[in-house]
Amino acid sequence: MPELPEVEVSRRGLLPHLPGMPCLGAITRAPRLRLPLPDLNALLEGRLLSAIHRRGKYLLFEWTPRAGIAGDQEGWLIVHLGMSGSLRLVAADTPAAPHDHVDLRFPHTVLRYRDPRRFGLMVWHAGPHPERDPRLAVLGIEPLDETFTGPWLHRALAGKTVAIKQALMDAHLVVGVGNIYAAEALFRAGISPTAPAGRLSAARCAKLATAVRAVLAESIALGGSSVRDYVHSDGGMGGYQLSCAVYGRAGAPCRVCATPIRQIRQGGRSTFYCPHCQAR
Incomplete structure (x- = not known):
């Protein structure tokens, strides 16, 4: 599933081409996602x-009112890429493939939404304040925001008995830290993914907050992670998955201590960690 870095990379890839452009219309090839x-x-x-x-893993396309239409107001197209969605810029005469469900037409290009599994969504929010949409209103803090700090994390985790990896992946607490990035951040911070979240000290929360921010920033710089279907707006692949320290490396030697990387299941997801470097 595209997580925060992949969605942010998609947003940045579209910025040089689309804002300021009029929409010439839309083509939909499926009744629903x-x-x-x-x-x-x-x-x-x-x-x-x-x-x-961007808010968490949602892209928010902001549209002006239409001139000459009485009572028309601004609006927002809220997009979630789901499990396998991607947004690509293509030429207007590019034939649609079987899983190309939506085209937004602009004077110089087409923004095409592709989603083999159709788990994504596109919803319209009329008027201002898209943050009031029920999907966005429940979201937690942005981990790349300057307010996401060790002290904030320590306070937010107080009293929580859930494992720290599952807490990091709770979008009501922190948005966009998916499976790959939670595993990699915990490795960098030297914290076991099974440690009770509420028992982490202030010092360890500070290390973890720093690690989360660093991992997400590095992934964005590398174009995100292309583990399954994710591609950039130009069709290119992300590269962060090639540098992972623990994710997807079960049985391989830890790059720090050579202990075999271990794989367990948490909340129905695979967790990868080094039992030596993350012993506590």
């Missing part, structure tokens, strides 16, 4: 795309 698709052509044709934002 995870939820039924709105009438995108009716909603977007004639609007100007003013900005592209």
Whole structure:
């Protein structure tokens, strides 16, 4: 599933090409993704795309009101890539493949949404304040925000008995730290993924907050992780998965101490860690 770095890489890849451009219309080739698709052509044709934002793993496309339509107001297209979604810029005459479900047409390019599993979503929020959308209102802190610090994390984890890896992946607490990045951050911080979250000291929370921010920033710099279906807006692959210290390396020697990397299951997901470097 595309996580925070992959979604942020997608956003940054679109920024040089789309904001400030008018939408010429939309083409939908499926009635629904995870939820039924709105009438995108009716909603977007004639609007100007003013900005592209990100909240957690959601992309927020901000659209201006349409001139000459009484009562028309700004709106937001909220997009989630689901398990296998991607957004690509293609030429207008590029034939659609079987899993290319939505095209947004601009004067110089087409923004094409591809999703083999159709677990993504596109929903419309009319008017200002997209943060009030029920999907966004429940989201936790942004880990790349300057307010995500060791002291904040220590306070947020107080009293929690859940394992720290599962706490990091709880979007109501911290957004966008998926399976790969939680495992890699815990390795860097020297913390066992099974440690009770509420028992971490202030010092260890400080190390973990620093590790989370560093891992996410490095992944963004490397174009994210292309483990399954994720690709950039130009069709390129991410490279962070090639530098992982523990994720996907079960049985391989730890790059620090040579102890074999161990794999366990937590919350239905695979967890990878070094039992020596993350003994505590």
